[in-house]
Amino acid sequence: MAEVLVYVDHVDGAVRKPTLELLTLARRIGEPVAVALGGGAGDTAATLAEHGAVKVLTHEAAEYADYLVVPKVDALQAAVEAVSPAAVLVPSSAEGKEIAARLALRIGSGIITDAVDLEAGDEGPVATQSVFAASFTTKSRVSKGTPVITVKPNSAAVEAAPAAGSVEALAVTFSDQATGTKVTARTPRESTGRPELTEAAIVVSGGRGVNGAENFAIIEALADSLGAAVGASRAAVDAGWYPHTNQVGQTGKSVSPQLYIASGISGAIQHRAGMQTSKTIVAVNKDPEAPIFELVDYGVVGDLFEVVPQLTEEIKARKG
Amino acid sequence: MSLRIVVTVKYVPDATGDRHFADDLTVDRDDVDGLLSELDEYAVEQALQIAEDADDAEVTVLTVGPEDAKDALRKALSMGADKAIHVEDDDLHGTDAIGTSLVLAKAIEKAGYDLVISGMASTDGTMGVVPALLAERLGVPQVTLLSEVSVEDGTVKGRRDGDAASEQLQASLPAVVSVTDQSGEARYPSFKGIMAAKKKPVQSWDLEDLEIEAEEVGLEGAYTTVDAATERPARTAGTIVKDEGEGGKQLAEFLASQKFI
Ligand SMILES: Cc1cc2nc3c(=O)[nH]c(=O)nc-3n(C[C@H](O)[C@H](O)[C@H](O)COP(=O)(O)OP(=O)(O)OC[C@H]3O[C@@H](n4cnc5c(N)ncnc54)[C@H](O)[C@@H]3O)c2cc1C
Ligand SMILES: Nc1ncnc2c1ncn2[C@@H]1O[C@H](COP(=O)(O)O)[C@@H](O)[C@H]1O
Numbered sequence: 001m002a003e004v005l006v007y008v009d010h011v012d013g014a015v016r017k018p019t020l021e022l023l024t025l026a027r028r029i030g031e032p033v034a035v036a037l038g039g040g041a042g043d044t045a046a047t048l049a050e051h052g053a054v055k056v057l058t059h060e061a062a063e064y065a066d067y068l069v070v071p072k073v074d075a076l077q078a079a080v081e082a083v084s085p086a087a088v089l090v091p092s093s094a095e096g097k098e099i100a101a102r103l104a105l106r107i108g109s110g111i112i113t114d115a116v117d118l119e120a121g122d123e124g125p126v127a128t129q130s131v132f133a134a135s136f137t138t139k140s141r142v143s144k145g146t147p148v149i150t151v152k153p154n155s156a157a158v159e160a161a162p163a164a165g166s167v168e169a170l171a172v173t174f175s176d177q178a179t180g181t182k183v184t185a186r187t188p189r190e191s192t193g194r195p196e197l198t199e200a201a202i203v204v205s206g207g208r209g210v211n212g213a214e215n216f217a218i219i220e221a222l223a224d225s226l227g228a229a230v231g232a233s234r235a236a237v238d239a240g241w242y243p244h245t246n247q248v249g250q251t252g253k254s255v256s257p258q259l260y261i262a263s264g265i266s267g268a269i270q271h272r273a274g275m276q277t278s279k280t281i282v283a284v285n286k287d288p289e290a291p292i293f294e295l296v297d298y299g300v301v302g303d304l305f306e307v308v309p310q311l312t313e314e315i316k317a318r319k320g
Numbered sequence: 321m322s323l324r325i326v327v328t329v330k331y332v333p334d335a336t337g338d339r340h341f342a343d344d345l346t347v348d349r350d351d352v353d354g355l356l357s358e359l360d361e362y363a364v365e366q367a368l369q370i371a372e373d374a375d376d377a378e379v380t381v382l383t384v385g386p387e388d389a390k391d392a393l394r395k396a397l398s399m400g401a402d403k404a405i406h407v408e409d410d411d412l413h414g415t416d417a418i419g420t421s422l423v424l425a426k427a428i429e430k431a432g433y434d435l436v437i438s439g440m441a442s443t444d445g446t447m448g449v450v451p452a453l454l455a456e457r458l459g460v461p462q463v464t465l466l467s468e469v470s471v472e473d474g475t476v477k478g479r480r481d482g483d484a485a486s487e488q489l490q491a492s493l494p495a496v497v498s499v500t501d502q503s504g505e506a507r508y509p510s511f512k513g514i515m516a517a518k519k520k521p522v523q524s525w526d527l528e529d530l531e532i533e534a535e536e537v538g539l540e541g542a543y544t545t546v547d548a549a550t551e552r553p554a555r556t557a558g559t560i561v562k563d564e565g566e567g568g569k570q571l572a573e574f575l576a577s578q579k580f581i
Contacts, residue, residue: 068463140545269335
């Protein structure tokens with residue numbers, strides 16, 4: 001069976017969930033061969049094997065952390081040359097898309113970004129994409145070269161599928177471009193203890209209606225009662241009420257949770273672009289005309305300062 | 321020596337309009353009003369600021385697109401860019417990201433550059449890959465997705481806020497930079513700027529000027545194929561209640577009925 005390369009997104013050996021989803025999709029096309037780079041690469045093998053990786057190609061070098069993007073492209077290219085895969089799958093993070101694009105150009109292939117589903121097809125893998133702020137769904141495929149496809153988080157279920165996962169060292173020679181952009185300092189993002197926004201099953205977001213940084217405590221309390229991640233509209237972020245890393249929308253994170261709760265958010269097209277594919281959508285807004293109500297499964301027209309705390313109390317009461 | 325900045329700007333269908341596909345499954349650019357991609361305004365803004373801080377700099381805006389794409393160039397010129405290049409050719413219809421990056425790279429090389437500045441993503445395709453592709457093609461450092469950027473003594477520095485960490489980056493010119501919408505509000509064109517823009521030079525190049533064969537671009541040259549595009553069915557109308565004092569409890573009841581609690 002043909003092999004499918006899966007680029008592993010990990011933090012010091014801890015594999016992030018979207019990579020495990022890619023393994024599920026890769027198994028629809030062929031046998032997953034994972035590529036893990038940088039510090040802790042070897043530690044990823046057990047998890048990857050549990051989820052279907054037949055092989056894990058690893059390479060550790062300081063270059064991956066010290067320079068931007070290109071060292072990873074060099075490594076992935078080496079893996080493509082070593083394996084001759086049927087496709088290359090990369091998680092759709094900002095960096096993932098850049099790595100995938102440069103790889104595609106080097107190996108003379110086309111690239112598809114932000115797939116939300118993937119199936120095998122007669123002429124190669126068929127990717128489903130959600131475009132124009134999720135108002136259209138397209139089916140496309142790479143028609144030249146080895147398909148390089150980036151896939152959004154929450155596009156498939158994580159499945160256990162034990163495989164060999166044998167670790168092999170990947171031989172990588174860095175290109176002249178590899179050291180072009182130096183990372184001179186790195187400040188890791190502080191963990192809030194809440195789930196990762198893009199991976200969470202439930203996202204609770206606040207917008208301009210929250211009216212102040214201190215009031216986001218109301219949104220956080222609701223999120224915590226549900227074990228959810230916290231999101232924010234750009235208006236709330238621009239006002240300085242919540243960090244940009246939590247922004248949902250076109251220029252923030254794109255989320256596709258089981259449940260999305262929007263409070264004090266009008267539902268502008270750029271916000272919808274990042275949440276419209278959520279399975280169930282709920283909104284609290286005092287304006288009955290707010291466009292967000294066009295999307296909701298359940299909406300409450302009311303003051304979020306009344307409705308949200310009552311909701312949080314009720315959830316706590318029901319959960320006991 | 322003068323600092324030559326080329327800003328890549330895209331003319332896109334208005335996101336608040338009714339965007340859709342043409343019969344050949346390319347983005348319909350005829351029936352919807354177009355404009356300079358808002359995310360490329362940030363690139364123009366940073367270019368102008370860098371130019372203002374340099375002793376001697378020239379900002380050229382570059383677009384690849386249909387006839388109407390000139391509107392995007394005019395807007396950028398009225399913001400303060402010095403001159404514009406429009407790459408236009410019937411054979412470009414349907415070009416994908418790989419092809420677009422080829423055309424842009426050839427045009428950038430022909431124009432001459434020390435620094436290329438792009439937006440973080442186009443508001444229609446939203447791929448966010450063209451800047452990385454340009455760096456690969458031009459063989460220069462990629463310093464992308466910056467929320468803060470500065471240029472001094474032939475070095476570009478910036479801050480990239482990633483998923484896991486915020487990074488400080490540094491590279492020597494020539495380089496390709498892209499900036500996010502966190503990089504600073506873009507200026508509005510002044511009346512004086514709008515008047516001045518009318519006299520600024522707009523150069524037109526076609527594929528022959530760039531020594532690109534028609535087969536390398538367009539639908540035929542594309543590396544990807546769209547087989548189908550379907551409008552997402554409108555979400556079925558949900559239940560909307562007015563809060564009469566029990567709104568939070570009603571919402572909890574709904575969430576319980578859907579097994580979220
Ligand atoms: C290129 C570009 C990219 C963009 N990217 C993004 C993006 O990634 N994400 C994003 O979110 N936006 C983005 N935007 C901005 C977007 O267009 C909107 O401006 C933004 O989403 C508005 O945020 P909001 O809904 O919080 O604020 P508003 O539109 O001001 O809405 C606030 C809502 O709160 C309600 N409200 C007020 N008080 C209360 C109360 N007490 N109780 C209940 N309801 C209340 C109001 O009725 C109103 O509907 C982008 C714009 C552009 C041009
Ligand atoms: N046709 C085009 N003409 C000029 N610049 C473009 C074009 N397409 C993309 N770009 C540039 O590349 C950036 C990223 O685009 P994309 O990869 O399509 O999301 C944009 O913000 C522009 O700066």
